[in-house]
Amino acid sequence: MVECVECGANIELDDDSILGDLIICEECGCEMEVTGVDPFTVAEAPQEDEDWDDI
Numbered sequence: 451m452v453e454c455v456e457c458g459a460n461i462e463l464d465d466d467s468i469l470g471d472l473i474i475c476e477e478c479g480c481e482m483e484v485t486g487v488d489p490f491t492v493a494e495a496p497q498e499d500e501d502w503d504d505i
């Protein structure tokens with residue numbers, strides 16, 4: 451169980467969640483990334499920029 455970084459709602463994580471998994475808060479819909487698994491920690495997921503200049 452972790453707390454949403456945006457609204458503080460409790461979120462159940464699957465026991466098999468791994469680092470980098472994306473989860474979505476059911477309360478506010480914000481996207482978070484699993485940053486630790488023992489114990490579970492999450493951080494707000496980085497927003498994907500549409501910046502393809504490096505290609």
Ligand SMILES: [Zn+2]
Nearest residue numbers: 454457475478
């Ligand atoms: Zn939330």
